Structure formats: structure tokens, C-alpha cells
Amino acid sequence: MTKQASHPETRGIELIHTSQRRGSARDLFPVWAAPNVSVLNFTVGASLILLGLELWQALLVIIAGSLPWIFTGIVAISGPAAGTSGSVITRAIFGIRGNRLMVAFFGWFISAVFLALNWLASSFMGAELLGRLGFDDPVAGPILVTLVVAAVTVLVAVFGHGLILRTYPYVALVLLIIFLLVTAFVLPHVDWSYSAAASAGGALEGAPLWSAMSIGFAILASTPLSYSNSPDMARYLPATTKPSRIIAATALGGALPCILFTAVGALLATGIEPAAMDLGIQSALLAMLPAWLGPVFVLGVIINTISLNGMTTYTASMAFQSIGVPIRRIPSAIVVGAIGTALTIYLVMSTSLLDAVNLMLQLLVLISGPTMAIFATDVIRRRNDYNGSELFDERPGGRFWYSHGWNLAGLAAVVAGAAVASLFLTSGPWTGPIAAAMGNIDLSVPVSMAVTSALYLAFNKATPSAGGSQAEATIEGVRA
Template sequence: MSSGTTRADADSPSAATAPPRSRGNRVEERGIESVPEAERRGRPRELFLVWFSSNMSYLPILLGGSLMMLGLSTWQAVAVLLAGNTFWALVGLLAVSGPSTGSPSAVIMRVLFGVRGNRVIGCGLGWLTAVGFEAINLSITVLAGQALLSEAGIGGSAVSRGVILVLVSVVTFTISVYGYDAILRMSRAITLLLTLSLLVAAVFVAVHAHPGTDGSADAALGPLATALVGFTVVSSGPLSWLSGADYARYLPPTASRRSVAGWTAAGGWLASVFLGLVGVLAGTAVDMTDPMTSMTTLMPAWFHPVFLAAVIVGTLANNVLTSYSSGLLLQGAGVRIRRARAVLLDGVLGGGIALYALVAASFLTALNNILALSVVYMGPIIAIYALDLVLRRNRYGAGELADLRPGGSRPTGVGAAGVSAAGVIAFLAGTLAALLCVNTTLWTGPVSRWLGGADLAAVVGPLVAALGYAALTRTGNARLGRTDRSSDAPREPGAAGTTGSAGTPPVPVVDLRLSAGGLVVIRRTRRSRG
């Protein structure tokens, strides 16, 4: 995209205006760079609201209900729910890389896979997954909206579904364009409303629940195999959040790492577990094949509209966070597109997938397939990211993140072609191992068949990827822990230490700034190779 002002990402909380540019000075946006240290503020505890409110959606309820449909007993389902959500600890760990670099995950993953490798693996697959989850959330919102119209006696035709889908898409993706500040304000506004509404709903569900329910007699698999299939489905929730750094990067570099990780993980975990338990209890009382309609039978008539409205608002909040990060991932994948257009593209693709899901023979079957298959490749990516952060002790060189040239200033192990052999090989090994162990209606791996249908993808994939990455980085003598610490406190372009010294060619990068009018200015700066 050419230089100038664009309606892109209202990322930074303060205003800055670029100096006049000479005519014909055109710079293409190749990614979202770091938020300058002078523009970072806030406290780690603010992350709790962001992650808690965005996960107070209907999806965890669906996941909890699906555990009962698989044929687990109530207490088995609770155990699987708690085990699968332990992956929120990894999401919290990834968030730690945000304050130290000021960069989103789309940029940080360059050191894992290389500039070109990241475009395909980290950003490319991450973006596809985000679009898939956006479609799921849109589908849920449409179902809730249609049920709400039925409560008002309007009925639910195909036309009404289309109208609801368009309206929800417009609201969701409009908020996403305005960036982190808008998301934080939204989180503060809706957290109390959602919490109170869903707590009341939980009470009504608990009154009608039958905790002693055991559906193992109807299970197609044995108890252990069924539990492992459920574990993969539940773990897909936290493993879909590759973007932990995206929201923590607005905090100052002095922010406590333990607090950043803890508040991030706590927000997502608490919301997911609480609503997952509601889904499990609902599954003991009603048929969750048609969850939107069946759950309302557990509540008094006056509360139906309140519950459905809470579902719509909560799912919308989840989609705002997802679409915000998906825009960063698409730009990080090398697509030269303005953020507003990236969000629009997400809306069109997500809406199309949502329409298909709504007319599919079984919505829950389609949902479980998407979730289970996303674990196959997202698990290895997150495992490599987390291990790399630990190995380098959260130290990232400025040159590694800022240089967009495949053969430029690159971290140890990244070849001149812009691909990290260690990261790519470890990812491929982990993904292949997960494919051999996954169990879905679309694909069942040979290891899963040999184990009687047990699904070990969420365990084997990340484990193989992490072990492979550790072995390959040791073999390649990649001294990750000794990376330049200059990025622990990223400097603004033009500040001391950012220009090339004598004999060191400067590296051109692209920076995004928020102008007084709320527009992002893209301009060329010069930064040393780091």
C-alpha cells in the first residue's frame, strides 16, 4: 500500500503525526511493527477483562454440551473440561513477549520460522484459523438472533438469517478496525452485563441438571478414547489463540512478566471453564443437538430474551478480538492490504463459511471437525512459540523483528531464503504426528484407529514439535538466550541507537502511527541491522 494516511489500526493510545513527505515517496506496508515505548501504558490486570469478556461467549457452552453428547459421564466431562483448558497457561506465556517487544505475534513469529516461513506457517495458518472461528461465532450469533426474533413472534426465515448475519458482521468488524482501545473500552462495558446474565442462566440450568447422568452406554468409543476426543475438542479453544502478544504489547516493558501471563491465562481460563460447566450441566438435562432452542426450555419465559441477548453480545465480543488479530496475521502473511480491507475480507469469508455451517446437516458435527482439525497445526505452532520464548528468555533483537528482507538481519538458524529450518521442520514433524493421531469424521489417523479411536493430537503434536525444535536449535548452535537485549525496551524511530552506525547499512522498515484524526500514518524510517 502506498504511503499516506489510511483508515487502518487505531493501535497506539496517543497521537503522533508524520512529517511532510516528498511527492512520489511510496512505501508498501509489509507488517505491523512495534508500538513505541513512549506510547505504551496500562497495567497487566487490564488483560483479565480483555480475555474474560471475549471468552464469555456461547462457544464454551457448546463445547461443554458436546462432551455429554460424546457419551461421557458428568464427572468425566468435568475432568476433560478442566484438562483441556490448561492450555490457557501457554496463551499466557505467549503474552509475555508483547511488553518486551511492543510487537504482535505476527511479527514475533518471524524469529521462529523466518520472514517467508512465517508468512505461510505462523501468519497464514493463523489467519485461516481465525477466519474459521469468526465463522463459528457468526453462526452462533445468527442462531441466537433468530431465536430472539421467534421470541418476539417475528419468526425465523432464511431472509431473517441473512439480515442478522449482515448486521452482526458490520458491527463486529467495525469495532475491530478501531483497535485495542475500542476493544478495552468494550470489555469494561460488557463484562458486568455478561457475567450477571450468564450467572443467572447458570443457576437456572443447575436447577434442572442431573449430575448423575452417564451416557457411556450410547458412546461409540470406549471411555478413555471418548475422553481423549473430548480433550482435543476442548483444547482447541485456547490453542486457537495465537495472539497473546497482540494485546499485551501496549503495556510498558517494565510490566511484570508473571502478572502478564497470569492475568491473560486467568481471564480466558475462568470464562471458558465456567461456561463449559454450564454446557455440561445443560447436556445432562436437554438434547444439545439444537442447543439454542433446548437451553431456553430450562429457563423461565421472561429470561429467554435476556439469555439470548447475552449470547449475542458475548459472541460478538469474542469475534471482535478474533478479527482484530486476524487482520494483523493477514498483513503479517505479506498481503499488501489496508487493515480496514483486511477486516472486510475476513467478514466476507467468515460470513460465507457461516452460511454453509448454518445449512449443514449437523452444526455440531461441522463445529467439532473444524475445532479438532485446527488443533493439528495450531498446537505445534504455539508449542514452538512458547519453547522459543523460554529458550531465549524473552529476549528479542530489534534487527530480528524489524528487518523484512529474507536475507537481511536474521536470527541464528534462519537461512538467506527467509526460512528457519529448525522452526519449519519442527512444525512439519509436529503436524504430521498430530495428523496420525487425530480422530474426526473427515479424517482419522492410523494411530487413532489402532488405539480404538483415541485422539492424541492435542498432546502428541505440540510435544513432537517442541522436542524437535529444541533438538534442532541445539544442533544448529542457535544461542537463543544470548540475543541482543535492545528490544527489551523498543525505541521510537529516530531515537538514539536506531540509526545505522558507520559501516552498518541502515535497514528500511515501516512504522504505523496514530494521527490526531484517528488515522494511521505509514512512513519510511531507517533502523540499524540490530
């Protein structure tokens, strides 16, 4: 992979020549680990206990919710195969024009949500620390932190892939040390005999239990399913890199820190009084730490936010180019940062961290589930056979021109998958009629992915693919 960490990366979605490919699959592990040693894991883990789950039930949900990281890994292998960004590779799924619509709507929404959620976490934590130092303005504090962190994040995105690859191993190590220190001070507060039966609401059984577990799964799964940009981080690898190693490095890099620190978040919630949680998990967490560790932890949260949002801003900056906007990658990164900052400031003034995380992650699966499912299905269906030059052929009659630039099979499958999934969703602003009839059990993730994948395969079986050849109807395995 590129090692030019000291210069801004001017390359956008352009094809990467074989002579510029280097590195190994294991380089991807810290690239995905650094962003996922996150305070959001603490928040999500705590929310599982607040939903009424027992500890062992929460741990099962955490493990199950981390399994979708395998899809992030499967999608990543298309990057080295095509030698370009994931937002270009999806032209094979939606067509030249259809892809512009999908990237502009779905891709931008996902990027904006995660930029805002992660900046929101650092904003609340940073503002909490500023308050303890005497600057306790509830609005100006979070906004000030947001502006500073956003500026540094955009700078990371401007320097791009080389800086990310060179620095993220060290970032991952520093964050791991900080979060393990925090964990060490959290553990003494854990109520190891915690039982939901002893809480005010009592133990959950039957439909309420399955509802809580399914909602928790949807919240957890939304994170790995949102990373359909994983080809962007792998595209500098040689095309001969083994797909299995790319899948393993990507999936494990994201899943392992998520499992560990989400579990710590669940343990944390057992030792916190509900009244303390009402003040915000960031306040409750900082109250458990010694005076010297609080600022260190907040610094770790900010570093994590920058690492995650730096990657998101970097990949989103290429999405601008893939939809045809005549803008270079660096100005595009600045625009992306400005949009994410505006959304973060809005959330700072209108919600709490816990409410924002749970609500937005649940709603996100209506988009991330279908888009990840169709991308992974296409990778497997094609045996990861993507020709970068053909992906850039935007002329009528090109392989991925389909019908007037639109591949209705891909577009219809995603829209139908999201529509059907909405019937199975359980969230604050919307509970689907089927979910309500089942006792608010949320099956939006498995339904969205199964329906989208099945329809895409069925539509491609019935309709000749680009270039006139019949599309394969069954999944035949990823090219070795």
C-alpha cells in the first residue's frame, strides 16, 4: 500500500496501476481496529442492559451483532480486484446512472450519520471535561469541541490513505491501552450479581425479551453493515492478495474491539444507578475514573473519533467524484466535513448521546442492510471478477450501462428490501405493522438482507446481464 503519509493524497477514484500496489492484507487489521476502539461501544453495551437484558443475554447479543463484520470483509475484496473505490465498483450493481443516485442518497446519508454520531460522542465527552474545568456552557462547549475535532478530522482525510495506513497501527495501540485502563477502573463498579429480575421492571420473558434482544442486535449490526466503503481501504493491495486474508483482517479488526468494549459497556451499566444514567453515560463513566485518567480518556475518545471520521470523510470524498460532481478529492473532503459538522451541531442542541446513538443506528439499518447485502451478493455472484477499466466506461453500450444507464435489478432489489424491512422495524418514531403484531420484535436486519439478496439473484436470473450474457442465478463462491 501507499506509504506517502507526509503529503496530501490527490488521487481520487482513478484506477490504481499495478506498479503502485503494495502491502499485505494484515495491514488492514489496525486500520479497522483503531476506529472501533470507541466510546460508542460503551454506550451501545450499556443500552442493552437498559433494555432489560440479563448480562448473559447481552453478551449473546453482542457476539451475534458482531457477525455481520464478515460482510464488511467480503465487500473489501472487491477493492484490490477492481483497483478503485467502492463507490465506483457499485456501478456493476446499479448501472452508471443508477449508481449516481444510490451513492448520492444512500452513501451520503450513511456517511453523514456516522460522522455526526462519532463527533457527537467526542463533543459530549469533551464538553463534560470542559465543564469540570469551569467552562460549563451546555451549548458552546460541545460546539467548540465539535469544530476543533472536525477540523483535525478533515486534515486526516486530506492526507488520506498513506497517513491512515502509517499511523493507525500506533493509534490502535494507544487507544487499546487507554480503553483497557478505563476498563480496569470500571470493573470494580460492576455488579457481578446483577439480575434484571431485581430491577424495577423485572426480568423480561417471551415477546418482550425477544423484542429487547432483536432491537439490541439491530443496533449492533448497523455498525459493520454501514461499512460498504471497505473496498476503499483495501484497493491499494496487489490484485493477487488472497481474498480470505483480506476478509479475515477486515472482519477481525472491526469485530474484536467491538465485542470487547461493548461487553465492558454492558458490565458498566450494571453498576450505574438509573438516576445517574439520566445525566448521560459520559458523566457516569467519567465519575468512575480517577482525576488523572478522565482527561486521558477524553483525549482517547477524541483520537478515536478522528480516526473513524477521518476514514469516513476520506471515503465519502471519493463518493462526490463517483456521482459525477466535478470536484477534486481534497475540496470534496472539506465539503463532507462541513456537512457532518452541521448535522453534529444540530444533534448537540437537540438530543442526548444515548438517545441519538440508539435511534439513528436503528433507522440506519433500513439503508445499510440492503446496500451491504446486495454488494456482498454481487461480489460472490461474480466471483469477485471486476474489471476496473470497464467500470469507468460510461458510454452507452458499455458493460455496465444496462438500460439507459440504469440496472433495474439492483435498484429494485434495494428499494424492495428496505421497504419490506420497514415492516419489521421497531424504533421510537416508527414501528412496522408486522413488528408490532409480533410484540415489537425487530427483524429488520435479517429481513432486509435476505429479501434484497434473494430479489437481486432472482432479477438477474430473469434478465440478461450487461454485455448480453446470462447472469448467474446461484452463488458459486468467491474467486480464490
